[in-house]
Amino acid sequence: MIIPKTREEIELMRESALVVSRTLGMLAKEMKPGATTNQLNKMAEDYIRSQDAIPGFLGLYGCPSTLLTSVNEAVVHGLPTDVPLKEGDIVAIDCGAIKNSFYGDHAYTFEVGEVSAETKKLLKITKESLYIGIREFKAGNRVGDVGFAIQNYCEAQGYGVVRELVGHGLGRKMHEDPEMPNYGRRGRGKKFVEGMTIALEPMINLGTYKVKQLSDGWTIVTQDGQPSAHYEHNIALVNGKPELLSTFDYVYEALGIVSDEEKEFRNI
Template sequence: MIKIKSPEEIELMRESALIVSKTLGMLAREVKPGVTTLQLDKLAEEFIRDHGAIPGFLGLYDCPSTLLTSTNMAVVHGLPTNEPLKEGDIVSIDCGALMNEFYGDHAYTFEVGEIDPETKKLLEVTKESLYIGIREFKAGNRVGDVGFAIQKYCEDQGYGVVRELVGHGLGKKMHEEPEMPNYGKRGRGKKFVEGMVVAIEPMINMGTRRIKQLKDGWTIVTADGKPSAHFEHDVALINGKPEILSTFKYIYDELGIESNEEDEFRQNPLILS
């Protein structure tokens, strides 16, 4: 059953989402060659707890870490390790936090130093597909409209769209209904209604859409060993329109990136501190 949130609950969820956004912003200045993802994981746990929240992933489904860090061919669910990041790597950092009894869940794929143009394009297309999908999360549309929009955009660029892993509803549980696939048919699936909150998260592969799981029981990698990218926002349906509760602004501030990509999804100016 889809759990509809009141305006007051959505504001609490915004606080949870922004804790995750701030955590990713803090990590943005730490992602560089020579740093290990275990080091990033420790920093993230300390930061989340220092800001009055609880790591959302740690212990959930027996997850052993605060972050899920997926490097290069890893799609999602990568466990932090002692292996240093290298120049030219990419790493998807997926982070969750529990605050005010609600979860935030948010991800960004970072460049480690200078990356090759082909991989950079993969990241650009994947992030743009996130916003293309968010635009379809509006009153009267259905789950299939979001998935169709993401799938068409990415496949038209020649990329593989992962089928087995999907976005999801979000609330007092990390994973609620509805499932939000990154593929689908227009007009199919559950209808969007006021007060829904979902995590939309394209997982896009440079090559085949096919994936496999490593022996650690967590890490999902591309079947052909080519890179994969992953971006995620938490989005509420307010006044019939999508409102992003999370933000990449903290990341962009650290990286010196100017962007207005989120402006169309803010019905009121976002006060960031």
């Protein structure tokens, strides 16, 4: 069952989402060769707690960490380790926080030093597909409209769109209705309603869409060992239009990137 939020609840969710946004921005400065994902995990936990929030992933479904850190061919749910990051790696950082009894949950894929042109393109297309999907999250549309838009854009570039893992509704629980696949058919699935809040998160592979789980019971990797990218935003349906609750602005500030990609989705 979809749980619409009041405007007041949406503002509380924005506070939760922005804790995660600031955490990702803080971590952006640390994405250097030699850093370990365990170090990043500790920094994230300390920062989230300093914001009068608590880590949203830690303990959820038995998760042992504050961050999920997915390096190179890892798609999602990678567990932090003491293995140093190296030049040319990519690492998707997925982070959650609870504040005001609501969850924030979003993700960004970082470059470590200089990455290949092929990998850069994968990251670019995956992030673009996120905003293409967000544009379809509007009054009158359905879940399949969002999934179709993401799938169509990414598959046209020759990339694999992961099927087994999907976005989701978000609120007082990390996972609410509806599921938000990154593939689908137009006009299919649940209809969007005013006040609903979702986490949309394309997971796109350089090669095959097929994935497998490692023996740690968490990490999902591509079957062919090629890189995967993952970006995630939290969005509310307000006055029939998508409104971002999270932002990549803190990441961009840390990395010296100028972007207006979020402008159309802000309540200004």
